[in-house]
Amino acid sequence: MKTLPLCTAIFALSLLGACISSQPNAGREWQSPMHVEHALTGQIWDVQARESVSEEHLLSVLQQSRVVILGEKHDNPDHHRIQREVVNKLLEAGALALASFEMLDTSQQAALDSLASVDLDSEDAVKSHLQWDDEGWQWPFYGPLLLDVARSGLPIRAGNISADEMMSVYGGALAPEVESALEEEQIARLLTEIDESHCGMLPESQFPSMVRVQQARDASMAKSVATVGAGVHVLIAGNFHARHDLGVTNYLPALDGAVVSVGIVEVSPQLQYPQDYLQASSDVMPYDYLWFTPAVTAEDYCAAMREGREQTALNESGNRSDN
Numbered sequence: 048m049k050t051l052p053l054c055t056a057i058f059a060l061s062l063l064g065a066c067i068s069s070q071p072n073a074g075r076e077w078q079s080p081m082h083v084e085h086a087l088t089g090q091i092w093d094v095q096a097r098e099s100v101s102e103e104h105l106l107s108v109l110q111q112s113r114v115v116i117l118g119e120k121h122d123n124p125d126h127h128r129i130q131r132e133v134v135n136k137l138l139e140a141g142a143l144a145l146a147s148f149e150m151l152d153t154s155q156q157a158a159l160d161s162l163a164s165v166d167l168d169s170e171d172a173v174k175s176h177l178q179w180d181d182e183g184w185q186w187p188f189y190g191p192l193l194l195d196v197a198r199s200g201l202p203i204r205a206g207n208i209s210a211d212e213m214m215s216v217y218g219g220a221l222a223p224e225v226e227s228a229l230e231e232e233q234i235a236r237l238l239t240e241i242d243e244s245h246c247g248m249l250p251e252s253q254f255p256s257m258v259r260v261q262q263a264r265d266a267s268m269a270k271s272v273a274t275v276g277a278g279v280h281v282l283i284a285g286n287f288h289a290r291h292d293l294g295v296t297n298y299l300p301a302l303d304g305a306v307v308s309v310g311i312v313e314v315s316p317q318l319q320y321p322q323d324y325l326q327a328s329s330d331v332m333p334y335d336y337l338w339f340t341p342a343v344t345a346e347d348y349c350a351a352m353r354e355g356r357e358q359t360a361l362n363e364s365g366n367r368s369d370n
Contacts, residue, residue: 113304
């Protein structure tokens with residue numbers, strides 16, 4: 048059933064400059080429990096056109112793209128379900144050429160290349176073959192999508208750097224072309240984002256190392272999808288990596304085709320309009336599309352981290368006083 052836009056409301060036109068679909072949740076059951084009734088839940092927002100679009104419209108755009116970056120909040124099951132739906136529709140359309148995952152690192156590429164030798168109907172066999180990091184990445188979130196691509200016979204790429212590469216970058220230097228990929232203003236914003244993502248608890252002495260690691264990760268993910276060949280190359284990664292202004296796009300070479308970033312984001316009661324979710328570091332918008340979902344939890348991660356640090360300090364103080 049076709050939905051009716053709410054563009055007739057004068058206040059919406061003046062504040063949003065766009066129209067938002069009035070029935071975003073039709074036909075979809077959400078697994079995340081928070082803010083399901085938010086006005087943006089289920090909306091797909093075209094950032095440039097400043098309007099809500101249908102899933103069919105978005106898919107038609109993605110089918111004609113060279114690189115598609117599907118973002119996520121790692122612990123939100125709805126984000127993984129949306130990613131899987133999109134990838135499977137690209138598969139059904141014969142548009143998908145390969146898929147890359149942030150959740151796999153370069154030390155696992157050889158295992159990915161030999162997946163055909165594994166019983167793909169056995170999830171345990173696949174996990175064992177890949178030496179999947181269950182502690183870092185929940186298999187139920189990523190396994191079904193990875194297996195869909197594996198069973199199609201299409202290539203799967205490891206997007207991330209390995210632990211050894213990470214330690215080398217953390218304590219050393221980047222390749223010149225990676226280090227110079229971001230402007231001074233972008234680096235400053237990246238430092239701010241890293242500080243905020245660590246709840247202000249990361250020592251400033253570690254900032255340069257963390258920036259190098261972030262850049263190395265993004266450069267590795269870019270390399271994994273910037274391969275020769277026709278078709279759509281999809282990257283599954285966290286929303287921060289998916290950002291045009293600070294993430295993977297900055298490390299992609301000139302490609303014959305568009306790079307489209309889809310940020311799959313949780314709604315917030317404090318953020319009522321699509322533009323509220325676009326905090327760009329420059330005149331480059333972070334995403335081409337925003338796909339809004341409910342939130343998985345109302346937990347304040349930073350408060351929990353600070354509480355944990357305070358408790359650790361109390362324990363250490365108690366241990367010292369006991370000696």
